Structures are given as structure tokens and as C-alpha cells.
Amino acid sequence: MIISVPATSANLGPGFDTLGLSVDLRNRVEFKPSRFFSVSIKGEGESNPRLKGNNMFVSIFNEHYQRLTHKKQNFKFQFYNSIPLSRGLGSSSAVIVSAIATAHEAAGVRVSKRRILNHALVYESHPDNITPAVMGGFNVATVEKNKVFSQKKHLPDYLRAVVVIPDKPISTAKSRTTLPKSYSKENAVFNVSHAALTVAAFFNEDWEMLKIATQDRFHQKARMKMMPELFTIQKTAYEQGALMSTLSGSGSTFFSLCYDEDAAGLAARLEQRFPQFAVKILNLDNHGLTVER
Ligand SMILES: Nc1ncnc2c1ncn2[C@@H]1O[C@H](COP(=O)(O)OP(=O)(O)O)[C@@H](O)[C@H]1O
Numbered sequence: 392m393i394i395s396v397p398a399t400s401a402n403l404g405p406g407f408d409t410l411g412l413s414v415d416l417r418n419r420v421e422f423k424p425s426r427f428f429s430v431s432i433k434g435e436g437e438s439n440p441r442l443k444g445n446n447m448f449v450s451i452f453n454e455h456y457q458r459l460t461h462k463k464q465n466f467k468f469q470f471y472n473s474i475p476l477s478r479g480l481g482s483s484s485a486v487i488v489s490a491i492a493t494a495h496e497a498a499g500v501r502v503s504k505r506r507i508l509n510h511a512l513v514y515e516s517h518p519d520n521i522t523p524a525v526m527g528g529f530n531v532a533t534v535e536k537n538k539v540f541s542q543k544k545h546l547p548d549y550l551r552a553v554v555v556i557p558d559k560p561i562s563t564a565k566s567r568t569t570l571p572k573s574y575s576k577e578n579a580v581f582n583v584s585h586a587a588l589t590v591a592a593f594f595n596e597d598w599e600m601l602k603i604a605t606q607d608r609f610h611q612k613a614r615m616k617m618m619p620e621l622f623t624i625q626k627t628a629y630e631q632g633a634l635m636s637t638l639s640g641s642g643s644t645f646f647s648l649c650y651d652e653d654a655a656g657l658a659a660r661l662e663q664r665f666p667q668f669a670v671k672i673l674n675l676d677n678h679g680l681t682v683e684r
């Protein structure tokens with residue numbers, strides 16, 4: 392059995408802590424009961440000694456397995472990770488969601504995606520990554536009384552994401568502490584109106600509206616200043632036909648959306664200008680969390 396969870400790009404400009412979509416870049420985990428606990432990692436994080444022991448997946452898995460079965464059982468976990476750590480592609484959400492889903496599978500307890508999502512909220516208080524990680528597609532989400540309320544839009548297959556993944560990580564938790572404590576009414580109105588327009592543009596598939604709609608005054612500038620090349624990436628992406636180009640989550644990845652026919656040209660230009668960074672063309676994802684039996 393393989394539990395698989397996609398990477399996510401959150402905020403999408405003005406939708407701070409609210410908007411996110413999933414892309415087809417997945418972490419997969421296989422597990423089986425075993426006499427001894429063991430973890431094997433292939434791909435992202437494989438040389439990180441912190442992930443070999445009691446990592447975030449294992450502690451969340453144990454918490455839920457215990458809650459569901461009241462039993463102690465060792466497992467052998469095999470991780471195949473494609474989501475880079477601390478690059479703004481929702482690696483922590485993917486781990487949280489996969490740990491909760493894996494614990495339910497291991498315990499033989501059927502659970503809805505909505506419940507998994509609400510469990511995930513305990514470990515990540517903003518719903519903009521965990522929602523598309525579970526549901527797939529474009530999502531708008533909010534939290535009320537410890538529950539996620541969200542709406543999903545299926546994404547068409549003629550769009551592509553082009554992501555530029557810098558070599559330096561940015562910790563989401565640390566980066567959040569650098570943001571302003573309050574915003575002026577003018578900037579709040581700016582972001583509310585732009586986030587609303589972004590949602591409408593996605594639901595109405597008005598892709599040409601996104602360049603205007605995805606402007607932000609809440610978080611991007613402050614974060615992008617930490618890595619000024621990101622401003623040039625955004626400018627280059629727009630010159631090369633991107634429909635939108637925004638900081639992915641808290642960064643450091645930059646996310647651009649474009650038509651399939653423009654993706655190769657956009658990626659080639661970004662690779663040429665930023666040879667030090669990884670550039671990937673990704674399909675969008677509409678499945679979210681999957682369990683392959
Ligand atoms: N594959 C993984 N296995 C275990 N823990 C992980 C994995 N990926 C991410 N994490 C945890 O999540 C943290 C990164 O979270 P965060 O800074 O929010 O980055 P991101 O923007 O990728 O979500 C890592 O330091 C690690 O603790």
C-alpha cells in the first residue's frame with residue numbers, strides 16, 4: 392500500500408493563509424508492521440540525519456496509531472520523497488497529511504478526507520497547504536472553531552506550473568515571525584479585493600485576470616527582500632508569458648502558472664538566467680491525498 396501526498400503552493404499572492412493549489416510532485420510512503428522500528432528515505436531529505444530517527448512523520452503517525460488502536464506496534468517505513476524541504480512547496484503539510492492517513496490505514500480505520508484535513512489542522516494552523524494537499528486542485532480555505540471550511544476548483548490540464556527552487560531553504564515558522572503585526576486599512580482592502588478576484592478568476596477560468604488579481608501587499612515583498620533574485624525571477628516569468636508569478640508559500644520557491652505551450656520556453660529562460668537554481672515544469676494535481684492498494 393502506498394500513501395501519496397502532493398506538494399502545494401500556498402498564498403498565490405494575496406491569499407495569505409487562505410489560497411493554495413496542488414502540483415504533481417509527490418511524497419510517497421510504504422509501511423509494514425515489523426519487529427523493529429525502521430525508517431528508510433529515498434530522495435529529498437535522504438542525507439538529513441534528523442529525518443532518520445523520530446521525525447515529524449513518525450511522531451504524528453504514532454500519536455494517531457495509538458489513539459486509534461491503543462496498541463504498541465513497530466513499523467518499517469519506506470519514504471520516497473520528491474518535495475524539497477523548507478522551500479515553500481508544503482513539505483511539512485505533505486508529511487502531516489501522509490502521517491495521519493498512514494496511521495488510519497495501519498489501524499484499519501476508514502476515514503474521510505475532511506476528517507484527515509481537520510486532524511492536520513492541529514499540526515499546521517493555516518489551512519492553505521493542508522487543504523490542497525488533502526483535496527487536490529485549487530482551494531480556498533478558512534478555519535472556524537478548529538475546523539477547515541473550504542471550496543475546491545478542479546484545475547484544467549492545459550495549465551502548467553513552472554517552479555524555480557533556490558538552493559537556500561526558508562523555514563516557514565521563522566519567516567512568519569518577520570511579517571508585520573498589523574496592516575493599514577488601505578493594504579487590507581487591497582489584499583481582500585485581490586484575493587477575492589483571484590478566487591473568481593480561478594473559478595471562472597479567467598486566466599488572463601490572474602496577473603492583476605494575484606498582487607499582494609501582505610507578505611511577498613518582505614520575504615522576497617531576503618533573496619532579491621526572486622524579484623528578477625518574477626519579472627522574467629512575466630516577460631516570458633506567465634499568467635501569474637508568486638512566491639510559493641513562504642518561499643524560497645517561486646511559482647509561475649502558464650499555458651502548456653508556454654511552459655518549455657518559460658522554463659528554458661529561467662534556467663538560462665538562474666543556472667544556480669532548479670527549474671521544474673510540473674503538471675497541476677487534482678487528486679490530493681491518494682492511497683494506492
Ligand atoms: N519528508 C519529510 N520527512 C520528515 N519531516 C519533514 C519532511 N519534509 C519536511 N519535514 C519537516 O518539515 C519542516 C519544513 O517545514 P517548513 O519550514 O514549513 O517547509 P515547507 O515550506 O517545505 O513546508 C522540516 O524542517 C521538517 O521538520
Ligand SMILES: N[C@@H](CCOP(=O)(O)O)C(=O)O
Pocket residue numbers: 399401402407408409478479480481482483517519520563567610639640641642
Ligand atoms: N500561508 C503560509 C504558507 C506557508 O507555506 P510553506 O509551503 O512555505 O510552508 C505562509 O505564508 O506562511
